[in-house]
Amino acid sequence: MLTQLSLFWFDFLKEIVSNHVITADIEQYPESLREYEDQLRGRSMIVSKAEMVPIECVVRGYLSGSGWKDYQQTGAICGIGLPSGLRESDKLPEPIFTPAMKATSGHDENISFAEVVKRIGPKLSDTLRDLSLKLYKKAAAHALAHGIILADSKFEFGTTAAGLVLADEAFTPDSSRFWPAESYSPGGPQMSFDKQFVRDYLESIKWNKQPPAPALPDDVAEKTSQKYKQAYRQLTGRELVL
Numbered sequence: 001m002l003t004q005l006s007l008f009w010f011d012f013l014k015e016i017v018s019n020h021v022i023t024a025d026i027e028q029y030p031e032s033l034r035e036y037e038d039q040l041r042g043r044s045m046i047v048s049k050a051e052m053v054p055i056e057c058v059v060r061g062y063l064s065g066s067g068w069k070d071y072q073q074t075g076a077i078c079g080i081g082l083p084s085g086l087r088e089s090d091k092l093p094e095p096i097f098t099p100a101m102k103a104t105s106g107h108d109e110n111i112s113f114a115e116v117v118k119r120i121g122p123k124l125s126d127t128l129r130d131l132s133l134k135l136y137k138k139a140a141a142h143a144l145a146h147g148i149i150l151a152d153s154k155f156e157f158g159t160t161a162a163g164l165v166l167a168d169e170a171f172t173p174d175s176s177r178f179w180p181a182e183s184y185s186p187g188g189p190q191m192s193f194d195k196q197f198v199r200d201y202l203e204s205i206k207w208n209k210q211p212p213a214p215a216l217p218d219d220v221a222e223k224t225s226q227k228y229k230q231a232y233r234q235l236t237g238r239e240l241v242l
Contacts, residue, residue: 001228001240002172003043008236009139009170016134020047020160020167042241050158050167055116056100056108057128059136062151063090064177064190066110067098079112089151089179089186095136097129100154127164128157139171146234148193149184151177173228193231197224 003024010019023029024045026037033040060067060077067077068088076082078098086092099116100108117125132155140150153176158167169175178193189200201220207213216224232240 001232002169002174003045004240005172005232005235006169007045009172010166012142013135013138013166013170016138017131017157018162018165019170020050020158020165022046022048047167048160048162048165050160050165052156052158052167053120053124053128054102055120055128055156056102056154057132057157058098058100058110058152058154059095059132060098060152061092061095061136061140062149062177062179063088063092064151067152070110078110079114087187089184089188089190091186095133095140097132099128131157131164131166135166135170143171143178143235144181146237147181148231148234149179149181149190151179151190153177173231178231193227195224197227 007021007024010021013019022045026034026041029037029040029046063071063082063086070077071082071086075084077096080096080098083093097113098110099113100110101115101119102108113125113129116128120128135155136150136153139153143150150171153171155166155170155175156168157164159165173193174195179190180193183191198216198220201216202209202214205214229240
């Protein structure tokens with residue numbers, strides 16, 4: 001589902017920025033991969049190798065997750081001041097770019113835009129911020145028209161021979177917070193289509209977030225799968241092909 005939803009978004013957003021996809025059509029794969037057709041069909045794509053920018057590009061339209069925690073402590077997210085009195089899950093006055101440093105292990109670290117500039121230079125920093133906001137706004141408008149609030153999302157860019165491209169994945173439940181619009185009620189956590197369901201379970205059992213990770217009960221895994229599939233159907237208007 002993550003592969004097919006990413007392919008949907010890569011195509012939907014290609015007028016804003018190119019992506020690294022060459023093909024997901026198994027008939028166009030090299031002959032050496034044909035014997036693995038059953039495993040690869042619907043689950044893979046061939047892409048251009050990209051030199052990835054070491055920045056997680058995060059855009060937030062609503063106050064949730066680590067952004068909510070930062071706001072509670074500082075009244076800001078990644079150095080961006082926000083109005084006082086906001087509640088958890090409130091819609092922000094405008095979407096904001098809140099980058100993070102990719103971590104080799106553990107959680108990514110939120111950083112300021114000034115830190116991004118220091119690491120990759122002002123020109124590329126401005127380009128990533130502008131592209132990220134454009135991508136989020138277009139994706140969020142599409143999602144809302146289909147009954148889903150795109151609360152926030154993170155994505156990555158890289159460079160290929162064709163220049164700067166959107167790469168890895170795009171607006172999936174693994175990289176975004178999806179909330180059902182019909183049940184949206186700011187002032188606390190929201191129902192979600194994304195892996196927040198798994199996070200909530202892990203919080204409920206007081207996991208210390210150290211390895212080894214606990215096994216997920218079958219019902220948690222199944223309910224998460226159902227949420228992902230429902231999000232896919234609503235966003236794309238088609239059934240998942242397995």
